[in-house]
Amino acid sequence: MKNKLLFFLLPFAACSLYAQDTETESTEEQPKERQEVRVYGGFESNVQWYLNDKGRNIEQPVNPIRSNNYFLVNYQYSRFTAGFQLEAYESDALLNYNPGFTGAGLGTYYLNYKTGKIDLTAGYFYEQFGSGLLLRAWEDRALGINTALRGGRVQYRPSDNVRLTALFGQQRTGFEVSDGCVYGFDSEFNLSSLFKFEMSDLSVGASYVGRYERVDIPDPNFNELTNAFAGRLSFIHNSFYFSGEYNYMQEDAVLDVQNRINNNFVKPGNAIQLNFGYTGDGLGIDATVRRIENLKILTEREPSFVDATSSSLNFNDKVLNYTPALTKQHHSNLANIYVFQAQAKVDFIDPSIMKAGETGGQIDIFYEIPKETPLGGKYGTKVAVNAASWYNLPGQYRFTPANYDTNLFGAGKKYFSDYNIEIKKRFTETLITNFYYINQYYNKLWLEGGEEVNANIATGEVIYNFDTTKSIRFEAEHMWADADMKNWAGGTVEVNLNDTYSVYVWDIYNYGNDDSNKQTHYYNVGGAYRHGATRVAVNYGRQRGGLVCVGGVCRFVPESTGFTLALSTAF
Structure with missing residues (x-):
């Protein structure tokens, strides 16, 4: 209980922290010196309230309100810097987070001399x-x-x-x-x-x-x-x-x-x-x-x-090491249904699926068609092409007793591919359009169990800027897939009212699922408030189960429905 009380009082204490000067005593021989003490840090809280969803047969967990909270403070004086991070996961961490993150306590601390x-x-x-x-x-x-x-x-x-x-x-x-x-x-x-x-x-x-x-x-x-x-x-x-x-x-x-x-x-x-x-x-x-x-x-x-x-x-x-997936990081909701995770370890699942790592690569080509040309127009046209393919290592594999001998060159069983093109065109000072086409292959059988999927995704986006702070964005997207959950459709509307307030609503609909009970709308509505270094965001909607990725590293999240509150600030 003391740990909880300490944590929740600290954000309020942070409001009173500020940089201050200390002065040494002056003498006739030596003028007084000023040494600045700098205090800086931040607070972040992510809260989710999980609700029952009869449409998807989801029951809220035993503790439906969960949160991840972080309070970081750094003190700098002369050549020394010290800091600590307090963390609280009360009453439990968000669903499917590392179970080691539980309760409240001192997460990290350090002392640095430079x-x-x-x-x-x-x-x-x-x-x-x-x-x-x-x-x-x-x-x-x-x-x-x-x-x-x-x-x-x-x-x-x-x-x-x-x-x-x-x-x-x-x-x-x-x-x-x-x-x-x-x-x-x-x-x-x-x-x-x-x-x-x-x-x-x-x-x-x-x-x-x-x-x-x-x-x-x-x-x-x-x-x-x-x-x-x-x-x-x-x-x-x-x-x-x-x-x-x-x-x-x-x-x-x-x-x-x-x-x-x-x-x-x-x-x-x-x-x-x-x-x-x-x-x-x-x-x-x-x-x-x-x-x-x-x-x-x-x-x-x-x-x-x-x-x-x-x-x-x-x-x-x-x-200990870092092996992100080297593929394009899409912002399209549908393009992130089938995402690749780097295959860095030996994984003998059964005699038909034996992996020793990965080989492959990606290439990005960016080209800006010059202004005042037939394709460039008044403002020019930006074209980006990306291609990525990843495979198992070729070689000889034996399940019992386990062994393998790989080849340095060549490619084995295909894991994943993503070929895409993005065209960004400004028509006027206020009107911008984006078009994306993505072709994906996802070997779900080898990567997580399931079917091999071939998918084509088309996305169109229009942004209209009323002035430097007000804008509206429309996005429509569609996926054609030949297996697994089949076809999807989605759309987004986002409005920036000014540099302080923004709201959005989006939905992706799995209308092509062969199981009519799983033809689900994953809708979300929310908004954000920004003031200086502080941001508050709220959201209500459905979370699609699957991989959530940041910078090519992913974690699995379960299906859920509920409210989300996110708060972050810095001082």
Whole structure:
């Protein structure tokens, strides 16, 4: 009860926090000095009231009103910064969040000292080495992810061209930390001045990550300390750029079908990622290819189980590395029904479905048709084309006893593809239109169980600006799908009344479902109020069950109906 009371009083206390100056005593020999104390932070609350929905046979949970709340305060004085984050999930966290986030308490805290060359942190901290394929400690409240490391970190910059980082810690899981310990070292060197480049930029980097966890297995065929290494290179010349990264993890136990350590199934892991592109007048090209094999690094080798069908892996809990799906992030509601999650781990589901990772890539092409041309018109026309395809690794697979031998090149069973085009056209100073066409293939059988789906999606959008603060947006979309839930239709109307108030209503309708009882409207109506750094949003409607993704990382949400209140502010 004290924890709850403390948490709910803190937002009001925050209103009285402000930056203040302290002064030293002055003498005739020394004038008084001023040192500024800066206090800053924020508060965020997301509340949902789940209701019964007879139309979908949904009954509200035992605790229908749930909330996730965060209060962050930072204090900065001279070269020192300290801070903490209080969290409360009362009386329970939102549905299908990490069950480790329960109750109220101190989530993170830290103390930092920083000069021009040294950066020291003790407590909880966030960090990323390279692209994150070996290590990324991060927070995303919308996904229920907070994998901060608790320990110590040292960053040293002997010059502007060199950055060295060393760290040690245990990864956060709920309000606790994992049993496994993490060691890390990262280096970054900019070589442009060494080679006296004037029109180019060249940098290289190297990383080491060690995960130590004691194992209670007689005669393990792997080491308790798992070592991983990475090297990377980045080069820019005029309008062209290229970067490449290679990651390797030494042999470690692979999880079996029950997500338990298999001492007789021990494999190394690796990942290769290449990115290259060009930017010029009216044209931009960006392409990324990636191959990942057995590179899901957990700070505890065996996931913890929530129930018979769910483990910590379902909540991105105790995952040390970062493997987002490299596909286009659509804002269309229908285009986000079938979304791809990166397949980084070995997963032998049955003798017909055996996965060791993924290989594939995506390319983006942006082109602006010049103004005062037949297709460009008075304001020009923007065209964006994206293509992404992802596959299982090709090779030889054996279910019993479990083993595989993959090929470096080639593609195995297709997981997913997304080919799309977006055309944005301004007709007048006040009228803008967007058109999207998307072709998707989703191998639901291999990715989550179900049918293979081919879908085509068309979306049209019109935005009319009454002035600099008032606008209205209309969107209509349709999906033609040959399996699973079949066809959908949807529409959105959004009105910005000024720079303070906005309202919206949208609906997506699964009219093509073969089961007439599941031909459901997923309607939502809501609005937002903004003032300075404060935003309040309310919503009522239906949540479609499935994956919700942010930046290519996803979590599963169940079907629900109810009210949502979101509040965020900063000071």
